[in-house]
Amino acid sequence: xxxxxxxxxxxxxxxxxxxxxxxxxxxxxxxxxxxxxxxxxxxxxxxxxxxxxxxxxxxxxxxxxxxxxxxxxxxxxxxxxxxxxxxxxxxxxxxxxxxxxxxxxxxxxxxxxxxxxxxxxxxxxxxxxxxxxxxxxxxxxxxxxxxxxxxxxxxxxxxxxxxxxxxxxxxxxxxxxxxxxxxxxxxxxxxxxxxxxxxxxxxxxxxxxxxxxxxxxxxxxxxxxxxxxxxxxxxxxxxxxxxxxxxxxxxxxxxxxxxxxxxxxxxxxxxxxxxxxxxxxxxxxxxxxxxxxxxx
Amino acid sequence: xxxxxxxxxxxxxxxxxxxxxxxxxxxxxxxxxxxxxxxxxxxxxxxxxxxxxxxxxxxxxxxxxxxxxxxxxxxxxxxxxxxxxxxxxxxxxxxxxxxxxxxxxxxxxxxxxxxxxxxxxxxxxxxxxxxxxxxxxxxxxxxxxxxxxxxxxxxxxxxxxxxxxxxxxxxxxxxxxxxxxxxxxxxxxxxxxxxxxxxxxxxxxxxxxxxxxxxxxxxxxxxxxxxxxxxxxxxxxxxxxxxxxxxxxxxxxxxxxx
Numbered sequence: 418x419x420x421x422x423x424x425x426x427x428x429x430x431x432x433x434x435x436x437x438x439x440x441x442x443x444x445x446x447x448x449x450x451x452x453x454x455x456x457x458x459x460x461x462x463x464x465x466x467x468x469x470x471x472x473x474x475x476x477x478x479x480x481x482x483x484x485x486x487x488x489x490x491x492x493x494x495x496x497x498x499x500x501x502x503x504x505x506x507x508x509x510x511x512x513x514x515x516x517x518x519x520x521x522x523x524x525x526x527x528x529x530x531x532x533x534x535x536x537x538x539x540x541x542x543x544x545x546x547x548x549x550x551x552x553x554x555x556x557x558x559x560x561x562x563x564x565x566x567x568x569x570x571x572x573x574x575x576x577x578x579x580x581x582x583x584x585x586x587x588x589x590x591x592x593x594x595x596x597x598x599x600x601x602x603x604x605x606x607x608x609x610x611x612x613x614x615x616x617x618x619x620x621x622x623x624x625x626x627x628x629x630x631x632x633x634x635x636x637x638x639x640x641x642x643x644x645x646x647x648x649x650x651x652x653x654x655x656x657x658x659x660x661x662x663x664x665x666x667x668x669x670x671x672x673x674x675x676x677x678x679x680x681x682x683x684x685x686x687x688x689x690x691x692x693x694x695x696x697x698x699x700x701x702x703x704x705x706x707x708x709x710x711x712x713x
Numbered sequence: 714x715x716x717x718x719x720x721x722x723x724x725x726x727x728x729x730x731x732x733x734x735x736x737x738x739x740x741x742x743x744x745x746x747x748x749x750x751x752x753x754x755x756x757x758x759x760x761x762x763x764x765x766x767x768x769x770x771x772x773x774x775x776x777x778x779x780x781x782x783x784x785x786x787x788x789x790x791x792x793x794x795x796x797x798x799x800x801x802x803x804x805x806x807x808x809x810x811x812x813x814x815x816x817x818x819x820x821x822x823x824x825x826x827x828x829x830x831x832x833x834x835x836x837x838x839x840x841x842x843x844x845x846x847x848x849x850x851x852x853x854x855x856x857x858x859x860x861x862x863x864x865x866x867x868x869x870x871x872x873x874x875x876x877x878x879x880x881x882x883x884x885x886x887x888x889x890x891x892x893x894x895x896x897x898x899x900x901x902x903x904x905x906x907x908x909x910x911x912x913x914x915x916x917x918x919x920x921x922x923x924x925x926x927x928x929x930x931x932x933x934x935x936x937x938x939x940x941x942x943x944x945x946x947x948x949x950x951x952x953x954x955x956x957x958x959x960x961x962x963x964x965x966x967x968x969x970x971x
């Protein structure tokens with residue numbers, strides 16, 4: 418995989434010609450991206466590391482499969498990788514739980530909650546930080562809300578809004594609101610006064626300041642909190658589903674646990690884990706893209 | 714200037730207290746006149762009575778102790794294990810290289826959802842709860858310690874060596890002070906996560922703790938229990954945060970004021 422993605426390939430290879438020598442590809446890399454890329458020594462080292470990692474995974478899976486089959490009780494508690502994979506396959510075909518629509522419901526709650534939470538968080542942070550008086554006044558309330566374990570709101574939201582998709586989305590939004598608010602609030606306060614003064618010296622009025630100093634900084638802070646909030650969005654949605662729902666990944670885990678079907682619990686958790694990982698990678702990419710112009 | 718400042722502070726404090734009082738009174742009135750449905754929103758006086766009832770029957774204290782046990786054991790164990798893991802990652806290059814993808818996977822994983830799995834594996838006792846709290850914070854501590862170790866200034870090490878420091882002296886006078894800064898600055902963050910995880914751990918398959926009280930309130934549709942447990946939780950969280958802020962100031966007092 419790494420060889421096909423590596424940009425160490427020279428132009429000769431691209432048109433199907435003979436493979437570029439290491440020296441050629443290094444030179445080509447300097448032209449293309451400004452650095453020579455890994456030398457053969459590092460590449461060999463990387464390959465060895467990768468082989469060890471794959472070996473660890475294989476050994477772990479093998480041991481798990483062996484242990485899971487060795488006794489009845491162990492099979493009930495840890496199941497086997499093969500059974501779990503089979504369950505995931507059946508789920509994907511729609512034969513277990515509700516199939517893909519479980520995942521769609523969970524993602525809906527997470528996305529809706531995230532949108533709402535970030536929006537309210539940013540707006541309130543801006544409102545609070547505009548005036549010194551409001552800031553001083555709200556300080557103890559802010560730190561109190563920040564100390565509150567967000568997960569503790571789940572039962573309350575389910576009670577008030579019922580076991581519905583919107584209830585879970587509101588719960589997700591509440592947690593995200595706190596994270597975003599705190600980050601953006603701190604971010605606005607940490608804007609270097611020098612930027613503001615420089616902009617004013619250059620004749621910036623309030624609107625310019627907002628557009629050229631505040632807005633980029635706020636976007637930056639929202640971006641920074643995005644990794645945290647997206648992880649929370651998924652966790653929040655799943656936990657709320659677990660506490661009371663008839664659909665979704667949390668529901669799968671809950672029914673799996675009630676019927677002591679370990680492959681179901683494991684499968685549900687694994688699917689969420691993979692989705693979380695993908696979302697996280699995507700956000701890291703976006704972050705990198707935006708960090709170029711971000712105000713530190 | 715100082716008099717004016719004191720006056721300002723006094724006014725703000727007054728406004729804050731007034732806001733809380735007005736808020737509570739409005740809540741009470743709205744609930745009594747069914748502007749807010751008391752079934753869902755309860756009311757402050759009911760919460761107070763609930764608190765007194767819990768206190769009298771010993772429910773309050775027992776559940777606080779349980780939540781705090783899960784939190785403290787998980788937090789301390791998670792921090793210690795995190796420091797150990799951080800030292801391994803921070804000082805052994807090969808270990809870091811091999812563990813990197815696994816750590817990245819684990820770091821991106823929403824760890825609270827592991828609880829049902831941990832319960833299936835470890836039963837309904839305290840073990841899965843401890844492990845959950847540990848799993849939530851261990852990597853944050855470890856990554857910070859590793860970063861702290863890598864950031865130790867080479868100048869300091871060289872200077873200390875020139876002054877005749879042994880390996881032990883280096884650890885005692887260079888590594889520990891600089892890593893302690895990273896540990897304490899993480900400690901304040903991880904404490905929130907650990908407490909969050911402790912509460913979440915009691916939602917599922919528990920029969921004790923503040924999280925369990927809320928869960929019980931939900932299944933009995935007793936809003937007052939949820940609200941009261943929530944209030945206790947917030948106060949507890951504030952107390953913990955307050956204590957930690959004190960520890961942090963003490964641990965970092967060798968540093969020049971920022």
